[in-house]
Amino acid sequence: MNSTASGAGTSLIGRVVDTARFDVERGKIREFAHATGAADLVHTDPREAQARGHPDVLATATHVVVSGHYRDQRAVVAALGLDLRRIVVGSTAWEYARPLRAGDTLSGTRRVAGDEIRVGRRGGTMRLVTLETEYVDSDGAVAVRQFEVLIERGTA
Amino acid sequence: MPARHITQGLDRTTRPVQAEVDARPRPRTVGPITQTDIVRFAGAGGDFNPLHHDLGFAASAGFQRPIAMGQLTAGLLAGWLTDWCGVENLLRFEVRFTAPLTIGDVVELSGVVTSVEELKDGFGVATVELTAARGKDLLVTGRASVVVETG
Numbered sequence: 147m148n149s150t151a152s153g154a155g156t157s158l159i160g161r162v163v164d165t166a167r168f169d170v171e172r173g174k175i176r177e178f179a180h181a182t183g184a185a186d187l188v189h190t191d192p193r194e195a196q197a198r199g200h201p202d203v204l205a206t207a208t209h210v211v212v213s214g215h216y217r218d219q220r221a222v223v224a225a226l227g228l229d230l231r232r233i234v235v236g237s238t239a240w241e242y243a244r245p246l247r248a249g250d251t252l253s254g255t256r257r258v259a260g261d262e263i264r265v266g267r268r269g270g271t272m273r274l275v276t277l278e279t280e281y282v283d284s285d286g287a288v289a290v291r292q293f294e295v296l297i298e299r300g301t302a
Numbered sequence: 303m304p305a306r307h308i309t310q311g312l313d314r315t316t317r318p319v320q321a322e323v324d325a326r327p328r329p330r331t332v333g334p335i336t337q338t339d340i341v342r343f344a345g346a347g348g349d350f351n352p353l354h355h356d357l358g359f360a361a362s363a364g365f366q367r368p369i370a371m372g373q374l375t376a377g378l379l380a381g382w383l384t385d386w387c388g389v390e391n392l393l394r395f396e397v398r399f400t401a402p403l404t405i406g407d408v409v410e411l412s413g414v415v416t417s418v419e420e421l422k423d424g425f426g427v428a429t430v431e432l433t434a435a436r437g438k439d440l441l442v443t444g445r446a447s448v449v450v451e452t453g
Contacts, residue, residue, distance in 0.1 A: 174346070181339075181346040182374070183332055184381030188389065198390070207380035207395050211373050214348030231363075235372050239396035245389050 158258045163225060163277065166216035170250040174212055175205045182206060195247070205246035208238075210281055210290055213254050226258070226275055228298050236274065236295040243289055246281075252289065254281040259293065271300040318391045321428050321450040325415040327386040332378055333408035335370060340405070343374040369402035375409065375442045379434045382411040387448045393427065394447040400440045407436045413446075424453030 172192075179189040184206045187194040195203045223230050246252070260276030279292040340354050349371050352359035360368040376397040384392055403409060413432040420426045432444035 177342075177346040178377070179381070181343040182377030182381040183330070184377075184385060186385050186389065198388075200390070204389050206377065207384050207389055207392055208373065208377050211347045211349075211377070216348075219349075219351075235399060237396065237398040238373070238376060239394065241394050242392055245392075 158226065158261050158275075161258045163222045163256045163258060164217055165253060165255045166213040167251070167253045168213060168216050170205055170209065170246050170248055170252060172203055172248040175203055175209065175248055178209055178212060179206050182208070200245070200247055202248040205248075205250075207242075208240065209246055210240070210252070210254060210279070210292055213252075213279075222256075223296075226296075228273070228275065228296065232299045232301070234297050234299075236297040237293075238295075239293045241291045241293075243287065243291075246289055250289065251284045252281045254279045254292075260295075266300075273298040273300075318425065318449045318451050319387050320452075321387075321415050321418065321448075322452070323415055323418055325428075327383070327413060327430075329410055329412035330382045330385075331408060331410050333406075335403060335405055335407050335409065337368065337405055340368060340370045340374065343371060343377070347371070347373060347377075349373065365402075365404075367405050369404050372397075372399040372402070372442070375399070375403045375434050376444070378409065379411050379432055379442055379444055383413065383430065383432065383446055383448075387430075387446075387450070391449040392446060393449065395444065396446070397432075397442050397444040399442055401436075403434075403436070403441050407441075409441060410435050413444075415450075418450065418452055420452060421449075424451055426450055426452040 176190050188204045192203055256277050256279040259278035262274050264272055275296045277294050280288050281290040283289050344350055353363055354368050354371055380395055411434050413430045415428045416431050417429045418426045428448045428450045430446045433440055434442040
């Protein structure tokens with residue numbers, strides 16, 4: 147797969163697609179840990195967390211995925227001019243400034259960080275949209291930064 | 303670029319795991335994946351795309367049965383990794399989705415330390431290459447940067 151040109155939607159870069167504001171809660175941390183097999187007691191037992199120097203239980207590594215409860219994914223896909231039926235998530239990355247913990251209040255603003263058209267090996271095109279989300283805590287500091295690449299397959 | 307809490311937190315109560323190049327945390331096997339596992343993750347994460355729980359919808363999209371969210375596979379891989387290294391020692395976690403996890407699949411989570419960059423005082427940043435695989439099929443490949451003890 148070769149990168150050929152930036153997409154027609156270059157003007158989208160920098161656009162804010164949505165903002166999710168939510169509390170990091172003990173119960174949700176527990177649900178997410180159980181759903182993903184994360185067994186470390188630091189996620190579920192406040193005494194374990196405190197013994198390790200944290201004020202409350204720590205969220206799992208991909209906890210900000212729960213922001214799905216606070217977003218309208220279909221509206222975002224439509225606003226980006228993408229076809230939901232042809233989209234897959236190609237990759238996701240998280241960069242941590244600190245671990246998230248119960249009691250945090252986060253505000254996650256998603257922006258378009260990249261938008262390009264690529265030509266696949268068989269000649270079909272695909273559009274790759276990179277979304278960057280900064281999850282900022284109540285002190286205004288970035289706790290976690292997420293990058294996700296949406297791939298829209300061509301119609302051909 | 304070590305994160306702020308890492309450079310300032312080297313005296314934490316829980317010390318990072320010891321690791322060197324070629325270290326392999328013990329793999330974890332999960333499954334067979336059930337519809338209940340997928341529904342549990344939908345509730346936890348908030349992804350209610352019917353592709354993941356509605357047999358008829360999944361069939362109309364060309365799948366014999368509902369498929370799991372990529373983020374379920376990513377979460378399983380992250381949970382296994384941080385059970386080993388401690389989530390507070392994770393600097394970066396990246397996943398690439400290769401194939402969907404499906405009901406009935408047994409998935410093996412594994413990884414190998416491919417490099418360790420010395421920081422100071424016996425600590426370093428390890429790069430861990432990760433895979434979630436169903437037999438020989440890769441479902442997710444990933445890479446993590448983890449603070450470890452090198453001494």
